Amino acid sequence: MNLQNRVEHVSGLVEQACARSGRSSADVNLIAVTKYVSLETARQVLDCGLAHIGENRWQDARDKWEALGDRGTWHFIGHLQTNKVKEVIGRFTYIHSLDRLSLAKELDKRAEAGDMTVRCFVQVNVSGEESKYGLQPEEVEPFMREIASLRNLDVVGLMTMAPYEANPEETRPVFRGLRELRDELNGRAATREPLTELSMGMSNDFEIAIEEGATWIRLGSILVGRE
Numbered sequence: 001m002n003l004q005n006r007v008e009h010v011s012g013l014v015e016q017a018c019a020r021s022g023r024s025s026a027d028v029n030l031i032a033v034t035k036y037v038s039l040e041t042a043r044q045v046l047d048c049g050l051a052h053i054g055e056n057r058w059q060d061a062r063d064k065w066e067a068l069g070d071r072g073t074w075h076f077i078g079h080l081q082t083n084k085v086k087e088v089i090g091r092f093t094y095i096h097s098l099d100r101l102s103l104a105k106e107l108d109k110r111a112e113a114g115d116m117t118v119r120c121f122v123q124v125n126v127s128g129e130e131s132k133y134g135l136q137p138e139e140v141e142p143f144m145r146e147i148a149s150l151r152n153l154d155v156v157g158l159m160t161m162a163p164y165e166a167n168p169e170e171t172r173p174v175f176r177g178l179r180e181l182r183d184e185l186n187g188r189a190a191t192r193e194p195l196t197e198l199s200m201g202m203s204n205d206f207e208i209a210i211e212e213g214a215t216w217i218r219l220g221s222i223l224v225g226r227e
């Protein structure tokens, strides 16, 4: 399948998952994860009309951002080292991996210096896998209180990654858990602004994530391919 065919294929699957769960596909935003592909392929992704690009390491994203930065909205989806914040601020509109206070403070400081705000997702380790980054669910509310005074952070929602499952249905409790956590935080007005967004779902499991309320899905292999 070429890129255009994959985009159409994935859009169809998104529509079907939305139909199954009574959602509008307008509420599900697609991030094309270009970390496995070349600059040329990333350019074709934008040429196809996709607007959101995801990368998980600045070192790998740099060439693509320098060539294409003004053509899309960039999402930093990987673990973010504090010493890379200065590269990412002003280039990536969204950070999906806010997982500690020191990172929040550095993002806020650099954003303030640049007279901007940075949109963040707090990453949560819902599955409890040791190999995964993110706060434990019970740590999220105290963390939200700690960062509430950081005025240049705009926390829009929560992000999680499910373990790879041969049967994607088994990821459902992870995605449901993230949605329930968001709803609980909103019910208790635990954040400065209500959390509207859920960043969850990858190539293997995005249909389940959509059924459980994902508003941003991050797709690499199924959409952009691997080179």
Ligand SMILES: *Cc1c(COP(=O)(O)O)cnc(C)c1O
Residues within 6 Å of the ligand: 033, 035, 056, 077, 078, 161, 202, 203, 204, 218, 219, 220, 221, 222
């Ligand atoms: C690589 C990556 C993705 C995309 O992975 P695929 O399974 O290829 O869709 C999504 N989210 C994060 C955080 C990633 O690192």
